[in-house]
Amino acid sequence: MTVILSSFLTFTGVVTNMVKSREWSRKTREEVITLHRKGNGYKKIAKMLNIPRETIGSIIRKFKAKGTVETLPGRGRKKMLTSTAVHYLKRRVEKSPHVTAEELRKDLSDVGTEVSAQTIRRTLRNEGLHARTPRRTPLLSPKNKKSRLQYAKSHVDKPQKFWDSVLWTDETKLELFGPMDQRYVWRRKNKAYEEKNTLPTVKHGGGSIMLWGCFASAGTGKLQRVQGTMNSLQYQEILDDNVMQSVTNLRLGRRWIFQQDNDPKHTSKSTRAWLQIKGWNILEWPSQSPDLNPIENLWWDLKKAVAVRKPKNVTELEAFAHDEWAKIPVDRCKTLVSSYASRLKAVITVKGCCTKY
Known part of the structure; x- marks a missing residue:
């Protein structure tokens, strides 16, 4: 299993969890820039839109530096498993539905990818695969x-x-x-x-x-x-x-x-x-x-x-x-x-x- 998994998982990354701040809507950010261009100060804009003054400053500084209010790539929590690893997990459980999250964790650990069983469960849930009590059916020859x-x-x-x-x-x-x-x-x-x-x-x-x-x-x-x-x-x-x-x-x-x-x-x-x-x-x-x-x-x-x-x-x-x-x-x-x-x-x-x- 380890050899097969090693060849299948060419690269699996684990990154440190990042704390993500609130992401304001594009419409709200555009309103901030519009009000700023009309000569309104940070404090006044913050009061008008009920948004913290620090956030107003951050939006305006970003616009001046990048020329856009769009969300830039790289924001938010990074995935703990690569798409290749996720594909492996999906294939594994679809082929062997009785495999446990702990067994899958050990498989990944054997090739150098350390994640928790809970992360594996969450990943599979996001892919539409949920742990359920198996239905009892007659044994058919x-x-x-x-x-x-x-x-x-x-x-x-x-x-x-x-x-x-x-x-x-x-x-x-x-x-x-x-x-x-x-x-x-x-x-x-x-x-x-x-x-x-x-x-x-x-x-x-x-x-x-x-x-x-x-x-x-x-x-x-x-x-x-x-x-x-x-x-x-x-x-x-x-x-x-x-x-x-x-x-x-x-x-x-x-x-x-x-x-x-x-x-x-x-x-x-x-x-x-x-x-x-x-x-x-x-x-x-x-x-x-x-x-x-x-x-x-x-x-x-x-x-x-x-x-x-x-x-x-x-x-x-x-x-x-x-x-x-x-x-x-x-x-x-x-x-x-x-x-x-x-x-x-x-x-x-x-x-x-x-x-x-």
């Missing part, structure tokens, strides 16, 4: 990417009528004091542990529930709590109790399509046999693809809405979940489904990798 890409290409041209007939389903976990319950507190330094400034927590999140739900372009369908650990048999019972009622309520018609992910209990031998008996039209689904299921967006909406209500126990958690699920606007559901082609195009663009959805 080459096989997963190929499957996702194939799914996207084979479905991207489906008419909107096709997607409007899909019943999207999934499970999610709702915690009593989960990650959605984010709060802030205004406090003074060293007062973090005063009782009024703390947020009491309960070990293991204070309880949680697992929910199965479904929705379509026409709105949200049934929502049911999963008791205990769900296995294939319980999954089939949930589908039996909720799917057809949701299809009827949402008026999906006789050509409706059932969507589920590739969870083992969804694809077990007994579940596959059960679905075959039902005769439902199953939407093929690529593994590791939560970003392709728009119900994930509704789960996010649900968790935020429930967190705002601050349930005190699991009973309230479940009650609030059912209440907020029913409140999700039909327009929200319709928008998610009507834009589904955009998800597929995004997958194609990134060649099967994860998308922002």
Whole structure:
């Protein structure tokens, strides 16, 4: 790395920080010169423009010496890194986004350029590169990417009528004091542990529930709590109790399509046999693809809405979940489904990798 960096950074300069005085506008400086030419003295001009007398003198002396009121080259704080060094930093972080500012500082130090990690962070921010918490995404194998890409290409041209007939389903976990319950507190330094400034927590999140739900372009369908650990048999019972009622309520018609992910209990031998008996039209689904299921967006909406209500126990958690699920606007559901082609195009663009959805 040192050898490569040495050849890349042909010259990197570090200069002493200079204190920069206030720079008056060109219009103001021109007014000073105009008033001076009319015979006004320094003191009078300073009073007229509300500018220090010393500054008036400086502007006039500069004009007499240089014949201009323009800002001359060389004014202001000098850059601590040359354009070559900045170019190196940009290339480095774009190629290796997980590299730290301290590692970059050491790289520069190895070739004789001593700057702080903070200077590197500031330089990269000025170039539009900001340190951010990385988004967590499913681990995709080459096989997963190929499957996702194939799914996207084979479905991207489906008419909107096709997607409007899909019943999207999934499970999610709702915690009593989960990650959605984010709060802030205004406090003074060293007062973090005063009782009024703390947020009491309960070990293991204070309880949680697992929910199965479904929705379509026409709105949200049934929502049911999963008791205990769900296995294939319980999954089939949930589908039996909720799917057809949701299809009827949402008026999906006789050509409706059932969507589920590739969870083992969804694809077990007994579940596959059960679905075959039902005769439902199953939407093929690529593994590791939560970003392709728009119900994930509704789960996010649900968790935020429930967190705002601050349930005190699991009973309230479940009650609030059912209440907020029913409140999700039909327009929200319709928008998610009507834009589904955009998800597929995004997958194609990134060649099967994860998308922002």
